[in-house]
Amino acid sequence: MSHLHTYEIDKKYSKSVAYFSMEFAIHQALKIYSGGLGFLAGSHMRSAYDLKQNLIGIGMLWSYGYYDQNRDEDRYLKIEFRRKRYYFLEDLNITVNVKINGKDVYVRAYLVPSELFNSAPLILLSTDIPENDYLSRTITHKLYDSNSETRVAQEIVLGVAGAKVLEELKIDPEIYHMNEGHSLPMTFELYKKYQNIDEVKKRVVFTTHTPEAAGNEEHNIDFLFKMGFFSDVSLEEVRNLTGIDKNMFSLTIGALKMSKIANAVSKIHGDVSNEMWSSIEGRCQIISITNAQNRKYWADKNLLKALDEHEEFELDSRKKHLKRLLFDEVANQTGKMFSPEILTIVWARRFAEYKRPGLLKYDLERFENMLKNQKHPVQIIWAGKPYPFDTQAINIFNDITYLAKKHKNLAVLIGYELDLSMKLKKGADIWLNTPRVTREASGTSGMSAAMNGAINLSIADGWHPEFCREGINSFTIPTEGRGLPIEEQDRLDNKSLMDILEHKIIPLYYDDRKEWMSVKKNSISDVIPAFDSGRMVHEYYTLMYNA
Incomplete structure (x- = not known):
């Protein structure tokens, strides 16, 4: 020693x-x-x-x-x-x-x-x-x-x-x-x-x-x-x-x-x-x-306690409280007020082109229709730091910022460091991960998100296949586009992603709270201890x- x-x-x-x-x-x-x-x-x-x-x-x-x-x-x-x-x-x-x-x-x-x-x-x-x-x-x-x-x-x-x-x-x-x-x-x-x-x-x-x-x-x-x-x-x-x-x-x-x-x-x-x-x-x-x-650092103690004591109401209200804390940050940075009742999707990690931060908005018309849906509303948050000399990544960041100007339920946050990362993971309902397949070695952000009751929606890459029980603790975006030109791959992956959101995840959140709660609980309990450091x-x- x-x-x-x-x-x-x-x-x-x-x-x-x-x-x-x-x-x-x-x-x-x-x-x-x-x-x-x-x-x-x-x-x-x-x-x-x-x-x-x-x-x-x-x-x-x-x-x-x-x-x-x-x-x-x-x-x-x-x-x-x-x-x-x-x-x-x-x-x-x-x-x-x-x-x-x-x-x-x-x-x-x-x-x-x-x-x-x-x-x-x-x-x-x-x-x-x-x-x-x-x-x-x-x-x-x-x-x-x-x-x-x-x-x-x-x-x-x-x-x-x-x-x-x-x-x-x-x-x-x-x-x-x-x-x-x-x-x-x-x-x-x-x-x-x-x-x-x-x-x-x-x-x-x-x-x-x-x-x-x-x-x-x-x-x-x-x-x-x-x-x-x-x-x-x-x-x-x-x-x-x-x-x-x-x-x-x-x-x-x-x-x-x-x-x-x-x-x-x-x-x-x-x-x-x-x-x-x-x-x-x-x-x-x-x-x-x-x-x-590290669970001790990342996981919200009250959330884990509610899970341990099988207090569903407590688990739900704690998650809403954590969403409010995140939304205070959203309001502070962007002037937009988000609601804890609404399904919140977060894409947050290092802003690199291969991680495809813009995949969600690839089919802009379909994306905007999802944003305008009053019956089943969504809120989307992006955050992450592009490498300061990577013009391509900075352009994607600025494109999304431009798009967010005209939608009150879209936010782009700056200052993606430990504290903001913590708030995002605790406040997200869906943690979205969209790298080009085989390009992601691990993708650890999804682990700390899962510890906080955020449900992973990810490409089958990195750690995700070791964790995922499809529809039980997380969701996978199928990738049929392997080996195809990048443009075609992105088009197909975007279609799969939007299909899952529109046909599975959004209806689950609004129409079957019991099942949603079950997926969320499995997400927290399955990630520990296997993905605790x-x-x-x-x-x-x-x-x-x-x-």
Whole structure:
């Protein structure tokens, strides 16, 4: 156990682990995350604390966070970068030095003590300190900087400085866990230390999170070498270790070659990953450990209590209360008053094109007819942050904002961070998930929504098929369009989605409250314990760390 742990370690979880991640969503006040990867890492840290595991997080202290989501004078998306100050962090009085692009860069370490937010201890790294020149200070300014030199520099800081800080603290982890490939430079730093690939491999495990190209980063190998990505390991040696002989170096392939075992984040994603990387010789095994979320943090206690005590009236009125709290936020941001009696559909997650935020309105005429239906009214809320330099995603966000101008039962909210995410999950009746099939690795937002009595309506991708009992605890949008051109796929998926809403879900909500209540109760009880992160962090120990 390290001196950073304020809790007694459970013997079952005594193996020491350093968990490296670019982002952690631990608390609303600590804005160092963008989306699902961070939410997942946050739940991991909370459950590691709950189960008293010997784990320490290694992350980055982003001076400007991801970005602040605001509106311009016409209410379209406005991206702002504001410096954050955190007086609750503990300065560890440790500065380490890393070489980036042939230059010395100094990295300072700060601690998020475990008692602060009830999470395992978290060390955050910053280059934004007086010892560095301006350029070096900008390395830890913005999460996922769009400049590839800065981006690679961030990865070197996370991996190499992270490993060096642990050494300074006299912490010698038995396992280094890379949450996504960003911290890969750490493996070359370890190789430099042990000069033996087997010694490195037995200490390293890797979680791959996405089949998306953007999430499986590639860079020119000479550029990486020049930047110092491989510590002082020669290019020839890097090629030997990773088997990568091309000019483009894939971080995911590198990670699969430098680890003893890797995992995908749902059963489907396990199949997709094994197929994707099947041609890589000598890669480690890829198993699947399905993502999960921390119930203690996400689930509304009163809702769970009403469920436990079989108090249906209480369950119903509590859900209405939670809807009112969300609708106060809607009114505050948009000037629209929503009613807790009306079926409320929410689409909220990172605004990426493949997640198809606009799928619901694909057939605009049919969509507007649904919005105008007086007998069976609906309310729809969108929220999410597009990547600040992704014009396509920003345009979709602004299109939906434009559409919302003429409908009083449509709202687009800004500021999709932990607090708003919590309000949306607690206030939603239907949690809508519409990615292009096989492109979603896990889709954890639906788990925390289900914990709060929101019923999932999702494409059969990610975690959903492992959870779904069709019509009993959730609903699935059939996808006949696999393999067809994108336009045709979207048309068919939209038709299936609207058919389910109009013929199944809306009538169920208004005409069969007893059955609706039953689906809602099953949604809450089925998601726990299988998709509570206590199960997940236990599996990481048994299947990965101790393997």
